[in-house]
Amino acid sequence: MTDTLEGSTNETEQLARWQRFRENRNNALAEEHGWLTLTSLQWLTPEPSPVELVPGLWSTSESVGLETAVLTAHAEDGLVFDEEGDPVDGTFSAHLSNEESLNWVRYGTIVVELAMRGGRYAIRTRDSESPTRTEFSGVPVFDFDPEWVLEATWEPYPEPREVPISTANPLVDGIHRSAGEVVFRRNGHEYRLQAEQGKLGDLTITFHDETNGRTTEDWRKVTTARPRPNGSVTLDFNRSINYPSAFTPYGTCPMPVRDNSLDLAVEAGEKMLDDGE
Structure with a gap:
């Protein structure tokens, strides 16, 4: 009974934090010149x-x-x-x-x-x-699902790697500065995703998944907090968001590196704008 109550309380807190995240996200998109x-x-x-x-x-x-x-x-x-x-x-x-x-x-x-x-x-x-x-009233999203809050491991490279990538604009080439890989398990399988690391240690992962083109945009990104000293990191796909190129044809947003394609349907985070739900 105690475990059930503690689990319920944790999920309630996760949901509340996610709701604040969503409110801040929509407010940021709707800024005067955003x-x-x-x-x-x-x-x-x-x-x-x-x-x-x-x-x-x-x-x-x-x-x-x-x-x-x-x-x-x-x-x-x-x-x-x-x-x-x-x-x-x-x-x-x-x-x-x-x-x-x-x-x-x-x-x-x-x-x-x-x-x-x-x-x-x-x-x-x-x-x-x-x-x-x-006319903006918020980005469509999947309902919060605690099953998509995953514990992962951060495996940094000895030195960051610059990987050539395409962008949302065919006239603009990009570079992904891969600092290492985030490793997680789902349905008994191990997955690895290359990530860029920010100045504060946060990790940003740009990825494809099997919902792309059906319920979500062609690619999305998710950002984590700085990995813990033991290398563990929480990967919350409920916080997956669209790049600006989902909202405008004038973006030059980076596409995922070749290996960042999941054979999973990540039914969490932001959907495509014309999903209709």
């Missing part, structure tokens, strides 16, 4: 050129081996710098390293994000009035 607000992805060229949705002439320039993005506009165009709020009046440049992003300027309800992807500069427009955001 992932639900992307309305374009446009690559910059050396020739100063207009772009869609915002004024100005946009281009790239290379000087002394340093490539920059360049914007020319006049105060009457209505562009202002995102942080300072000062009008863009003249010619300005910015430099980013690969994979970096910068919310550079604003135009009404639009923030223009400058990004460096695959060694090329692009801008993405983020409009707070995008219907994807204004």
